[in-house]
Amino acid sequence: MPTPVDQPLRGIRILDLTRLLPGPMATLQLADMGAEVIKIEEPGAGDPARAMGPFPGELSQFFQVVNRGKQLLRLDLKNADQREQLLAMVETADVLVESFRPGVMARLGLGWEVLKARNPTLVVCAISGYGQAGPMALMAGHDVNYLASAGMLEQNAGSDGKPALANLQVADLLGGSQTAVQGILAALLAVKMGGPGRYVDVSMTHAVFANNVMPLVAVKNFGVPAQPGRDLLTGGVACYNVYRTSDARYVAVGALELKFWELFCATVGRPDWAAQHWALGQVVGGEEALALIDAVAGYFSGLDLEAAMACFEGVDCCVSAVLRMDEAMGSALLKKPGLEVIRSPVSFSA
Template sequence: MNPQLPLNGIRVLDLTRLLPGPVATMHLADMGAEVIKIEDPGAGDYARVMGPVRNEVSQFFVAVNRGKRMMRLDLKDAAHREQLLAMVETADVLVESFRPGVMDKLGLGWQTLKQRNPKLVMCAISGYGQDGPFAQLAGHDINYIGYAGMLDQNAGADGVPVLPNLQVGDLLGGAQSALQGILAALVAVKMGGAGRFVDVSMTDTVLAHNLMPLVAVNNGAAAQPGRDLLSGGVPCYNVYRTADGRYMAVGALELKFWQGCCDVLGRPDLKTRHWQLGQQVGGEDAMALKDELSAIFATRTLAQWTEAFAPADCCVSPVLRTEEALLHPLFAARGMVARHRHQTEGESWALAQPVRFQP
């Protein structure tokens, strides 16, 4: 334990599997909490065998369960169930991600747990929430973002939805919202209040953060995939292919940044063609100018454009591959990445906790 971390002394019982719950409890562990991950005596967390396996456990499992103490309990067994209830008495948080009603069937529902520990914070992460018409339905990230209207907007120029390799439903909808709810409930307890049950619906959370399409709907016109302000509808906020088949990310959303970008491109005549000066988002001029910029960026390589834009503070940057990001000075200076070399297993990478705390 690190006494300087803010959650030092907080004990968390983690009954979750796969991605959302384990990431939430990993962050709690990173912030100093003692996290006890409890798995069934058989296969345990399904993540153990997902993807490349080293030393009988997958790198996926290793990546999302750092800093936790592992334990095996069969919650269908009366003695093991009583052992968990005894642990609840000294715990601050319990996190689970079963389908709604499973904990009640096991004799471990909220009414039972809060009798054993009135100060307990219990967080239940599910796809569609603890109640409602979809509560008992199975789902994965692709389903949650599909129902919430996010996947429809995450589309290319052809309008076909593109699957992001950042699991928005699992990580924003599940992990981050669970973390938010748990920490808020812990603050209430520390201020003298009773424990709380935190109901996290991954689909609800994605919908709640689907803000730009909501703005468009409230403005009287639904956002067109690939044609909204932040999804490809303006040339000043877009990605452009370079001569070597790589991409530059142009985030010159504000007029001052766009004007700086035009200077680097050697096209000061384009400075007035910007959405803040009346260019219609997703309109003909915006799309025509996007094509014009595509032709300009295609004349140089990624390295050449990166060098050209380096002195200009106008929000234009290279689109890095993962292996390039891991080696980038930005993250090295922040201590975000550690490289480990194993004599028998080769090289592996580990990422640090991104939130810093200073006494």
């Protein structure tokens, strides 16, 4: 059996000048891997996330979730003495992460040239909406804007064509947090192998665009994006779709491969459906596919969620109940001590 080992980033010191979600989530993940993270906020209100809760005057759960385990420090970076205090900390730090608009760090006297002069092996990661240079670099934005600019929001639409706002901030978390962690770890590795410090420029819009794989493939294949709800993974086939039950709950069917679809069809007593599959030539989003989706929807509409899932108990064909967040937290798969605060999904052993 694997045995626990020290967290891999033990001994790494990170200065976190970020706020809200993308940067704090990135440094949280690094902290969960053993890094020492010092979060530096401006005096007064500090990180706006502190007040982003339903109860005025209370420290928000949002702030607590993404900043747990960090040391908290207040510095006024417009003050020369306190700015020098930060620069002194830079000398012993491994990483500095910031999410100001491009140019702000330089105007504060904390640009890349200044920082690397104080610490030649420092890794600096700058997270921004549109990158440090370019026609939109200085524009304000949030998750919805970056998704819109990257062509992803248009793809997240129902049959009426209106883009939906998912309660998972893809640009902030995939484009910002995950891309920053990836860049920081790569830069740290280069430094530990004897290289100089690195400046890591993370544009959330560019990162989302780079991960927008299936829509990019559709454009490469056909010259235009797929219609909303008509692509292989967005509702254009019966074997990969979401269906409403009689109690207004939902079932997710992910029987994408033919073997899973055949088993699904056998389980619901409709072996005649098995030949209607994209791998056997059914046109994705075509009339036959849409008719089959309606037929499968009719099957699930006659069952409540419990009865529907009972039909698939022990059947390995990629059918899942669509759980609410509170149900997911209490499920046998995810329930464990400490889940009331989000823990890293990564564990290490030797």
